[in-house]
Amino acid sequence: MLRTINMKNNAIQITVVLVALLLSVQTLTAQTLAVRGKTIYTMAGDPIEDGVVLIDGKRIQRVGSATQVTIPNGCRVLEANVVVPGLIDARATIGLTGYLNQAQDQDVLERSSPIQPELRALDAYNPRERLVEWARSFGVTTVHTGHAPGEVISGQTMIAKLTGNTVNDAVIKPTAMIACTLGEGAVKHEQKSPGTRSKAVAMLRSELLAAQAYLRKIERAEEAATDSPDGENAANGKDETADSEDGEGKKSPQKPDRNLRYEALGWVLKKEMPLLVTAHRAHDISVALRLAREFEIDIVLDGAAEAYLVADAITDAGVPVIVHPTMMRSHRGSTENASMETAAKLAALGIAMAMQSGYESYVPKTRIVLFEAGIAAAYGLGFDGALRACTIDAAKLLGIDQRVGSIEGGKDADLALYDGDPFEYTTHCTATIINGEVLHEGER
Amino acid sequence: MHHGWKRILGLAAAAWLTVPVGVALAGGLTVYKNARIIPIGAPEIESGVLVVRDGKIEAIGKTGEVPKPGDAEQIDLDGMTIMPGLICTHSHLGGGWGGDSSEPIQPACRIYDSINVRDSGLQKAQAGGLTTLNVMPGSGHLLSGQTIYIKLNDAKTIDGAAIRNDAGEIMGGMKMANGTNSQRQPPFPGTRAKSAALVRQRLIDAQAYQRKIEKAEAEDDADKMPERDLALEGLVEVLTGKRVVHFHTHRHDDILTTLRLSKEFGFKIVLHHISEGWKVADEIVAAKAPCSVIVIDSPGGKLEAAELLLKTGAVLEKAGALVAFHTDDPITDSRLFLRSAALAVRAGMSREKALEALTIAGAKMLELDGRIGSLAAGKDADFIVLDGDPLSVYTKVQQTFVEGKLVFDRSKPADRLFAVGGYGASDDHEPFSCCLEFGPGGPHH
Numbered sequence: 001m002l003r004t005i006n007m008k009n010n011a012i013q014i015t016v017v018l019v020a021l022l023l024s025v026q027t028l029t030a031q032t033l034a035v036r037g038k039t040i041y042t043m044a045g046d047p048i049e050d051g052v053v054l055i056d057g058k059r060i061q062r063v064g065s066a067t068q069v070t071i072p073n074g075c076r077v078l079e080a081n082v083v084v085p086g087l088i089d090a091r092a093t094i095g096l097t098g099y100l101n102q103a104q105d106q107d108v109l110e111r112s113s114p115i116q117p118e119l120r121a122l123d124a125y126n127p128r129e130r131l132v133e134w135a136r137s138f139g140v141t142t143v144h145t146g147h148a149p150g151e152v153i154s155g156q157t158m159i160a161k162l163t164g165n166t167v168n169d170a171v172i173k174p175t176a177m178i179a180c181t182l183g184e185g186a187v188k189h190e191q192k193s194p195g196t197r198s199k200a201v202a203m204l205r206s207e208l209l210a211a212q213a214y215l216r217k218i219e220r221a222e223e224a225a226t227d228s229p230d231g232e233n234a235a236n237g238k239d240e241t242a243d244s245e246d247g248e249g250k251k252s253p254q255k256p257d258r259n260l261r262y263e264a265l266g267w268v269l270k271k272e273m274p275l276l277v278t279a280h281r282a283h284d285i286s287v288a289l290r291l292a293r294e295f296e297i298d299i300v301l302d303g304a305a306e307a308y309l310v311a312d313a314i315t316d317a318g319v320p321v322i323v324h325p326t327m328m329r330s331h332r333g334s335t336e337n338a339s340m341e342t343a344a345k346l347a348a349l350g351i352a353m354a355m356q357s358g359y360e361s362y363v364p365k366t367r368i369v370l371f372e373a374g375i376a377a378a379y380g381l382g383f384d385g386a387l388r389a390c391t392i393d394a395a396k397l398l399g400i401d402q403r404v405g406s407i408e409g410g411k412d413a414d415l416a417l418y419d420g421d422p423f424e425y426t427t428h429c430t431a432t433i434i435n436g437e438v439l440h441e442g443e444r
Numbered sequence: 445m446h447h448g449w450k451r452i453l454g455l456a457a458a459a460w461l462t463v464p465v466g467v468a469l470a471g472g473l474t475v476y477k478n479a480r481i482i483p484i485g486a487p488e489i490e491s492g493v494l495v496v497r498d499g500k501i502e503a504i505g506k507t508g509e510v511p512k513p514g515d516a517e518q519i520d521l522d523g524m525t526i527m528p529g530l531i532c533t534h535s536h537l538g539g540g541w542g543g544d545s546s547e548p549i550q551p552a553c554r555i556y557d558s559i560n561v562r563d564s565g566l567q568k569a570q571a572g573g574l575t576t577l578n579v580m581p582g583s584g585h586l587l588s589g590q591t592i593y594i595k596l597n598d599a600k601t602i603d604g605a606a607i608r609n610d611a612g613e614i615m616g617g618m619k620m621a622n623g624t625n626s627q628r629q630p631p632f633p634g635t636r637a638k639s640a641a642l643v644r645q646r647l648i649d650a651q652a653y654q655r656k657i658e659k660a661e662a663e664d665d666a667d668k669m670p671e672r673d674l675a676l677e678g679l680v681e682v683l684t685g686k687r688v689v690h691f692h693t694h695r696h697d698d699i700l701t702t703l704r705l706s707k708e709f710g711f712k713i714v715l716h717h718i719s720e721g722w723k724v725a726d727e728i729v730a731a732k733a734p735c736s737v738i739v740i741d742s743p744g745g746k747l748e749a750a751e752l753l754l755k756t757g758a759v760l761e762k763a764g765a766l767v768a769f770h771t772d773d774p775i776t777d778s779r780l781f782l783r784s785a786a787l788a789v790r791a792g793m794s795r796e797k798a799l800e801a802l803t804i805a806g807a808k809m810l811e812l813d814g815r816i817g818s819l820a821a822g823k824d825a826d827f828i829v830l831d832g833d834p835l836s837v838y839t840k841v842q843q844t845f846v847e848g849k850l851v852f853d854r855s856k857p858a859d860r861l862f863a864v865g866g867y868g869a870s871d872d873h874e875p876f877s878c879c880l881e882f883g884p885g886g887p888h889h
Contacts, residue, residue, distance in 0.1 A: 099744025134742050309867065331565070331774055336870035363745035363775055371741060375780070378838045379864060425786030425837050 032057070033436060034071045035415055037083030043392040043406040053083065055413040058435040063407050078431050078438070082422055084387060085407050086141025086414030086434060088394035089369040091276070091302055091322045091356035093148045094132055095125040095160065095170075099365045105129070108148035108359065110155065114186065114194060115207050117178045117268075118260035119155030121146035125167045127160070131366045135357070136162040137444040138370045139416030139429045142172070144322075144398050148359040149181040149278035149302065152200050153207075156264065157276060159398060161414070163434040172400055177276035177300060178268050180204070183284035184334040201287055208295050211265035214256060221255035228252060274298040280305035280324070280334040289317050300397070303358070305330070305338040308345045320352035320397045323389075325367045326375035328358060343389060344380030354394035355386070374423035386423060419443075473497045474848065475512045479521035482834065484528050484803045484818040494526055496825040499847035504819050527799070527834060528819050529575025529826035529844060530781050531806035533736040534690065534716050534770035537565035537778065542581020542589025542619060548632045548639075549646050551678030553589030555581050556614060561594075561605050562872050564862065569778035570596045570852040571863035573828040573841040574771075576607070578810055583621035583692040586633065586643050590678060591690060592616040593810050595826070597846040607812065615810070617714070618682050621692035622701055623748045640701055647709045650679035688712045688811065690736070694748035696720040703731045714809045716770065718760075719743075719752035725763035734766040734809045737801070738775065739784035757801065758792030767797060768805035779863060786835040799834060 033055040040051035042063055052069040054061040062069055071077055098105025107124035110116055125145065126132075135143070146157030157177045160170040186200055194200035268275045277288040280303050289310075292299045301307065303324040307314060314321065323343045330338040339345075346353045355376060357367040369390050377386035395405025403412045413436035420427035432440035474496045481492035483504060493510040495503040503510045512518070540559035543550030559579055569577065575596055581588035592606055593615045599605040606614045622639050626632065633639040653676040660668035681687040691713050693702045699718055706713045715721065716736045721728060728735060737760070743752045760767050769784040771777070776784065785798040793801075807817025816824050825848040832839035840863070844852035853859050861869045 099742070100747055100750055101745050102747065131742060131744070306867070327777060327780065329774055329777070330865050330870055332870060337865070337867045339865035339869070341864050341866070360745065363749060364741040365745035366742045368741055374837045378840075423837055425783055426790045426835055428790065 032076060033413070033433070033438070034075045034077045035083055035417065035433070036066065036071070036077055036079045037417070038081045040083040040407060041085075041387060041391075042408065043085055043388065044408045051083070053407055053413075053415060055433070055436045058413055060407060060409055060411050060413050062409050078417060078433075080417035080430055081420055082418040082427075083407070084139070084416050084418070084422060085391045085405055086412075086416050086432065087139045087369055087373075087390045088354070088398070088400075088405060089135065089140050089143040089145075089357050089390070090354035090394040090397060091157075091358060092135075092143040092145040092366070092369070093359040094135055094143060094357070094366050095127065095129055095145050096121060097131075097148065097359065097365065098126065099130045099134075101362070101365055108146075108154070109150045110147075111151070114152040114188070114200070115203060116151070116155055116261070117153045117264035119147060120175065121156050121158035122167055122171065122174045125158060125160060125170070127162075127164050127167055127170045132162050133440075135366060135368060136432050136434070137429060137440045137442075138368050139418070139422065139432050140369055141414040141416065141432060141434045142395075142400070142404050143357075144176055144394075146176070147179045149179065149185050150359075151181060152186045152194060152204050154179045154181065159400060161412075161434050163437065163439055172403065173398075175264075175267070175273065176398065177274050178264060179302075180275050180277045182277060182279040182287050183281050185278060185280070197284070197287070201291070204291070205294070207261075208265060208269065208291075211262040211269055212295075214259060214262035215266050215269060217253065217256045220253040224252040268297050269295060271296075271298055274300045276300050276302050276322075278302040280338070282306040282309040284334075285310050286313065289313055289319065292317065292319065302356070303328075303335075305335045305342070308339060308342055311345065311349050311351070314346075315349055315351055320354070321346055322354050322356050322397065323376075325356060325358045325372040326379065327367065327372060340375055340379040343376040344382075344385070347381055347385050347389070352393065352397055353389055354397045355389040370422060370429075374425075377423045383421070383423065473502075473513055473516040474519060475516045476519045476521050476526060476829075477512070478507060479829070480525045481819065482525065482527040482799060483820065484800055485820070486818070492526075494819060494825075494827065496845075496848045499825055499849070501819060501821055501823050501825050503821055521829060523831075524842065525830040525832065525834065526819070526827050527830065528803040528817055529828055529846065530573045530802045531576045531768070531810070531812075531817060532569070532574050532771050532773070532778065532781065533578050533714065533768050533806045533809050534738070535569070535574075535577040535579050535773050535778070536582065537569055537577065537773050538563045538579055539565075540579060540581065543585050543587075545628075546631075548585050548626060548628075548642060549587040550585060550589055550675070551587055551618065551682070552674035553581065554592070554616075555579055555589055556592045556602060556606070556616070559592065559594075559602050560872065561599055561602050564870050564872050565773065565778070566596055567852075567859075567862040568869070569771075569773065570844045571841060571854070571859065572777070572779040572781045573830075573844055573852075574778050574781060575826040575828075575844060575846045575851075576807075576810070576812070576816055578617065578690065578770075578806075580617075580619045580690060583619070583625040584628070585619075585621065586626045586639055587618065587620045587646075589619055590616050590687065591619050593812065595846050596844075596851060597849065598851050615812075617688040617690045617810075618678065619692070620689050623692070623694050623698045624746065625692065636698070636701065640705065643705060644708070647679060647683070647705075647711075650676045650683055651709075654680045654683060682711045683709060685710075685712050688714055688809070690714050690716055692716045694719040694746075694752075696723040698748070699724050700727060703727065703733060706733070707731070717749075717772070718756065719749040722753060722756045722759040723751070725759050725765060728760065729763045729765050734768070734805070735760050736768045736770050736806070736809060737788075738770060738772050739787050740776070754787055754791035756791075757788035757798065761793050761797045766805055766808060767793075767801045768809055769801045770806075782834050782839070782841075783837070786837070789835055795835065802834075 035053040040048040050066045053063045096108045147155030156175045159173040164170040279285045301321040355373045373386040373390045392405040395401035415433040417431040428443040476494040481489040491507040538559035540555040542553040580591040594605040656670045714734045804817035807813040829843040
């Protein structure tokens with residue numbers, strides 16, 4: 001009896017201590033960080049003058065005017081002239097393309113075959129790559145990165161935060177899209193296929209048809225499995241020698257062996273993710289729209305240097321565009337007609353649009369989406385449009401707006417702090433916060 | 445020479461053309477007034493006057509302090525900013541090549557012989573406010589050839605664009621490189637030491653050639669004059685200082701090798717790119733080597749630029765070096781050349797030196813600072829009209845003038861196409877229409 005009471009007492013004591021500990025931990029995290037900004041662009045309503053963002057661990061707890069949101073005592077406070085949501089780079093290659101530009105740090109393009117949708121970005125992304133730190137120091141916090149343009153299907157893309165020691169720490173979406181290239185960019189020379197646009201599209205269509213057949217086989221096998229009581233084994237492909245026969249001697253379909261390539265294309269065919277189509281010439285963009293209709297798939301246009309020539313068709317198809325870097329080189333070749341005003345023109349037509357750093361095979365090894373958005377701002381898109389295109393609009397296009405892209409309670413605490421207009425050449429990024437952690441401080 | 449009929453055509457044009465703001469019709473004499481003026485080398489003028497006569501600056505000063513010739517065309521630039529035309533000390537526009545892949549040192553090759561002045565890149569450069577370029581062959585050789593200094597004056601031929609010295613000779617430097625770009629399969633070098641050895645041997649050959657010529661001249665003995673050797677002639681022009689060596693060099697040790705070669709053979713150099721210049725700023729200053737810096741958005745892309753930083757200009761300025769920027773177009777876009785200076789300011793360079801680095805510093809490196817690079821009486825009337833501060837992302841070049849002639853006007857659709865891009869912006873246009881050629885004030889595309 002006595003012993004029981006003691007035990008009870010101990011239990012109560014332990015509980016009290018635990019509750020106290022939990023409370024204190026919660027209090028501590030709730031007070032770890034606050035950001036005070038002369039102007040806070042939340043991208044969810046009007047900008048807040050003299051505002052405060054309270055950060056609770058990895059998430060934003062509250063944002064509002066300094067008169068309404070009190071900064072708790074003991075809380076670390078960062079101050080800045082301008083606070084915006086952490087920038088989102090809607091199409092990058094960093095993490096897969098290293099700054100040294102040597103064979104050992106280039107994983108964006110596998111040249112052995114023109115169609116390889118099974119290549120996962122996840123298996124190549126290096127979160128410690130120097131360009132990750134470089135982009136972060138300008139306020140970039142989230143990237144849609146992965147295999148580069150340059151093959152008909154070069155591989156998969158992923159979405160990552162520019163933080164963490166492992167890809168697991170960084171990843172938001174392990175596979176976001178399948179990267180496809182149409183036009184000069186994917187046409188080969190030296191008598192290799194595809195050597196022409198038509199051949200590239202024929203190869204791509206054939207592969208999509210094969211993937212459709214693969215999906216049909218799986219579907220039939222699964223249907224058969226649910227229809228027949230012992231069909232489970234058949235559908236699982238246990239019997240590899242022959243299709244099993246039911247009582248009437250009719251063959252029931254077998255599930256095909258797993259095929260990573262068709263599986264990945266299957267995600268696109270089932271609309272689980274879009275095909276990311278890099279196409280610059282107007283006629284290549286038309287091909288992309290034609291493929292989307294034929295296979296009833298979702299596509300996202302990437303680059304789209306001549307989008308302004310076929311803007312009506314893009315609008316009618318309701319296809320979003322991740323417009324090429326504004327400062328992309330426009331010499332002879334597929335991008336020769338690029339305009340620094342394309343982003344502005346697409347936005348004016350109401351086309352869903354986001355900014356990107358893109359892929360560079362040489363110097364600079366990566367562009368910075370902040371800079372590209374800045375030039376777009378100056379060339380007709382304006383400050384608000386440009387900021388949207390690398391924050392909330394990019395988040396929506398990528399399907400991650402529940403977590404990032406605006407400064408709102410409950411969203412990830414990803415913020416970029418500047419000492420002036422973020423797009424001005426001479427402004428500095430003074431701090432970058434990802435998941436509530438200050439990962440850059442200084443004047444970059 | 446053609447001023448007479450040009451003026452008549454110009455006046456005729458005025459009768460049926462809408463004349464854009466800021467365009468002189470009077471040909472010879474124009475007053476640009478009420479502009480904010482950044483003369484370079486002199487204090488900025490809040491509201492000033494620039495008087496241009498026959499392609500030269502006649503006077504510059506504050507409003508009310510400069511006499512305005514009564515017969516001059518008056519252009520009101522209230523709200524605009526005037527600064528000197530930008531000078532790019534390192535450009536590859538015009539599609540020209542120097543040496544081929546037959547050997548690593550090719551001083552006989554002149555980019556003069558391969559440049560296309562109708563290349564659309566030149567018109568894009570005008571849209572960026574550039575008025576003078578040093579057009580160079582590439583960096584895939586230890587010495588890829590002779591460079592040329594040109595004005596972006598809408599000339600139809602390279603001879604019309606080339607800048608000449610007082611003797612009437614076409615001006616240019618010599619392009620050299622070290623580091624990894626020029627290392628290839630034999631006969632190209634495979635190491636840095638081999639690179640330097642090949643260059644030294646060739647320069648020693650040139651010294652011997654020069655001695656023979658000097659001896660023959662001293663003895664007035666034509667028989668002793670060596671046969672002309674174009675390659676050695678080119679190198680002798682380096683040794684005598686007639687040609688500045690524009691030396692592509694990135695890594696700190698390559699920069700020091702460049703300084704060592706320059707000292708050993710006594711040739712004039714400009715250090716180009718110098719990604720790691722911030723590591724050896726004191727050595728560069730001690731050698732009095734001018735620095736033409738490239739500003740790139742991120743480090744790397746090639747091994748020797750892995751340590752490139754935006755602060756290079758700032759560090760070199762503080763150490764006391766002469767700093768210019770260049771586009772290396774197509775590496776960076778001439779249309780956004782002002783941006784290079786602005787990013788350098790972001791990384792700690794002073795506004796004054798950053799603006800000089802786009803103008804007078806480059807002029808000095810091309811030995812043209814007596815003619816261009818700042819707005820002062822007697823200098824060429826190469827200037828640009830901006831709609832805002834030169835270091836703001838939102839500022840656009842509205843007009844570019846070369847020797848008083850309007851060569852870019854953003855208000856004209858044909859010119860605007862080059863400024864922003866769009867369908868046909870990369871076609872090599874003829875700078876002149878077939879039948880009509882207007883002087884300042886008329887259409888020129």
